[in-house]
Amino acid sequence: MIDYIKGQIVSLSPAELILENQGIGYSILISLQTYEALQGKSESIVYIHHYLREEEELYFGFSGKDERELFRLLISVSGIGVNSARMMLSTLTSDEIRNAILAEDVHKIKSVKGIGQKGAQRVILELKDKIVKGAGSESGVIFQQESNALVDEATTALVMLGFSKANISKVMPAILKENPTAKVEDIIKAALKRL
Numbered sequence: 001m002i003d004y005i006k007g008q009i010v011s012l013s014p015a016e017l018i019l020e021n022q023g024i025g026y027s028i029l030i031s032l033q034t035y036e037a038l039q040g041k042s043e044s045i046v047y048i049h050h051y052l053r054e055e056e057e058l059y060f061g062f063s064g065k066d067e068r069e070l071f072r073l074l075i076s077v078s079g080i081g082v083n084s085a086r087m088m089l090s091t092l093t094s095d096e097i098r099n100a101i102l103a104e105d106v107h108k109i110k111s112v113k114g115i116g117q118k119g120a121q122r123v124i125l126e127l128k129d130k131i132v133k134g135a136g137s138e139s140g141v142i143f144q145q146e147s148n149a150l151v152d153e154a155t156t157a158l159v160m161l162g163f164s165k166a167n168i169s170k171v172m173p174a175i176l177k178e179n180p181t182a183k184v185e186d187i188i189k190a191a192l193k194r195l
Contacts, residue, residue, distance in 0.1 A: 002059075006045045012038055014090075017061055019046055028061035031071075032090035037063035051082050060086065070094050077126045079119055088112045099174050100124075101131050103194075132170060151176070154187040163195050171195060 005028075007021035014035045017028045028046060030038075038044055046061035047068045060082060062068040067089060074085035074097075088097060091112045100108040101124050109120035151172060158168050171194040175187055182190070 002048045002050055004045050004047045005061075006043070008043050009038060009041060017046065019044070019061070026059060028059045029086065030061050031067070031086050033067055033093060034061060034063040034089075049082075058082070067094050070097060073127060073130060074123070077123050079122055080115075084112075084114050084119075087114055095177065098131050099177065101127050102170050103174055104128070132166075150182070150184050150187060153184050154191065157184070157188055158191055158195070161192075163191075167195055 005019055005021050005026055007019045007026070009017065010020050010025055011018040012035065014032055015029065017030050017034075017038065019026045019028055028048070030046075034046070038046075044063070046063065047065050049060040049062070049068055049071060051058040051060060060068075060071065062071065071085050071089060074080050074088060075082055080088075088109075092100070092108070096108070099105075104124050106117065106120045106124065109115055109123055110117060115123070155165065155168050155172075159165060168191065171191050172187075175182065175190045175194070179186060179190070
């Protein structure tokens with residue numbers, strides 16, 4: 001199984017990359033996120049998802065492991081194929097997708113071409129718990145900011161007000177993303193609006 005390919009970028013378009021390694025040119029399908037990350041580079045490491053079906057063999061490439069993990073999580077949802085997952089990663093950033101799932105924002109997910117109401121609801125239903133646990137990111141990227149004292153203090157205060165830790169942990173990533181330098185009282189006020 002191929003984990004990544006490192007090589008010269010021969011050709012780069014918003015949907016496809018030709019990467020040469022040891023005299024072999026690999027045709028790799030990419031998202032707009034990866035395209036933007038690779039622009040201006042002459043060589044790169046591209047993380048691969050090898051897609052193999054009866055008469056079809058494709059390589060999907062990602063500029064980081066984080067995006068590849070989210071792609072694999074998305075295609076695990078019934079009804080979401082490789083092309084729909086790539087479209088999602090081209091329309092929204094990885095963080096926007098994770099935050100939309102955590103916030104149960106059906107409209108945001110539905111804004112992706114080819115994803116309808118039922119598909120968006122299925123993505124949220126099947127992935128929300130996995131995202132909360134840190135799946136779909138390289139190493140629980142969403143929650144690395146959360147281990148600071150301010151968030152712990154805000155969480156304790158919210159628990160004392162009667163909210164569950166599970167619900168609190170679901171709203172924290174969005175709050176911290178909007179205001180990474182928030183004080184305890186700001187975090188609590190923002191959380192109260194969302195809980």
